[in-house]
Amino acid sequence: MRASFLECPVDILSMAETVDLARRAMRSRQRLQHVALNVAKLVNMRLDPVLAADVANSDVVSIDGMGIVWGARALGLPVKSRVAGVDLLAELLAVCASEGFKPYFLGATPPVLQRAVERVRGRHPSLVLAGYKDGYFGREDEAAVVSDIRASGADCLFIGMPTPRKERFLAAHRDVLGVPFIMGVGGSFDILAGEVRRAPARMQQLGLEWLYRVYQEPGRMWWRYARTNTLFAGILAQAVIRQILGAAPRANRVIPPGAGRVGG
Template identity: 55%
Template sequence: MQQAASRITFFGTPVDLLDREQTLARAQQAMDSGQPLRHTALNVAKLIKLEGDELLAEDVRGSDLVGIDGMGIVLGLKLFGVDKAERVAGVDLFLDVLALCARTGRRPYILGARQDVLERAMAEAMQRNPGLEFAGARNGYYGPDDVPQIVADIRVSGADCLFVAMPTPRKERFLNAHARDLGVPFIMGVGGSVDVLAGHVSRAPRWMQRNGLEWFHRMVKEPRKMFWRYASTNAAYAWLLLKTKLSGRNPLERY
């Protein structure tokens, strides 16, 4: 398993302190060398879920690269003296890697999302990136009996990178179980990024992105789905930071 030299742990969870350019460079290095690299994104909701889900924690610890995709994580790290922490939004990295594939002749594969959303996203990606060619795609609606064939299809596709567009913890479970059998150099969970690319879900205005308020935009747009998630996990995270700070305990560990 590859590990970045700038890896630390935060409340026992690995975090790689890389900026957007450095993360993209690691993806390109993996595709150029053929040495597997699995990327996962960490935000507040996932960090809180890890506390009560040992299987998910194992899935995240099994990733080669754990990027910061949430201003809450950035602010928490800064609270304990990590000044170089930078958020790399998953959707931005997803779009960056697609553009990289178009420039270098690499072929991506997408697994997940609804079929209609998947088709619109691929069409939009090819329109934005002339010359982009997909190795394949498969929607996310399948059962356990379909998994061996899906794994085989991805392996024989010759894909240079794989984007898994499924929610947590489903994508982490799939990748931890099958990543080594896929034969794909760069693998990344992208969650709802395919929906954004397809135009199925709107992204927050740029000023909200810059100020780490994309979570608020999503909550306003999808209150039934997102309100309780953000209210509960943000409150739990704030309490975790407060009690840790007051206790004088250091939640950081450097490799």
């Protein structure tokens, strides 16, 4: 089911439903672009109309962060759980290994990407990678990167580049990549490589995964989360107050069938 949350499209899907959509796209070779929505991305979308359009034009917008889950519930949307991007990546790599689909990894630094590839191969010996390329290439190299992905025959493309760079890359090239399932995975390659540890399960359930990231990388992460979490809290509070006062809410509504992409 596709809905609108704070003027952003979201698809209210379970992990199993999302995996099934990806599997069907890879089997049919019909393109499906997936975006994982968290608090930081939603806040940045409100400040960057180009990023907002890139997300809105995606086929599936999964609810990644617990902040989005709780905010959507506060505004009356029937969200049961999140579909965390790193967990979805792990599920899809298992599907690729068992069903013979070939993924392509794009992003991270060369050493981090190499370690991620080695660890994934160790976990899934039957997995065949279509290819991989680090994310440190310039605009002048994009055509060669696109050509390599297209020639690889990949069934899925996982992009570990920061927002909004990956969204801009896909907006420019997704029609010619020839890859059926495309997904941005943020910093998931760092987790696959063992460079960054995930928060304990209890912290994830309490929505404190961001605090664990700050603990691991305080210099890089503290201002990002302080800024976006504060802005999100203000935006959500305004929407809740408008709803309580009976103002016509645009913040939370189910989009009628046929009006969305996959969720419609």
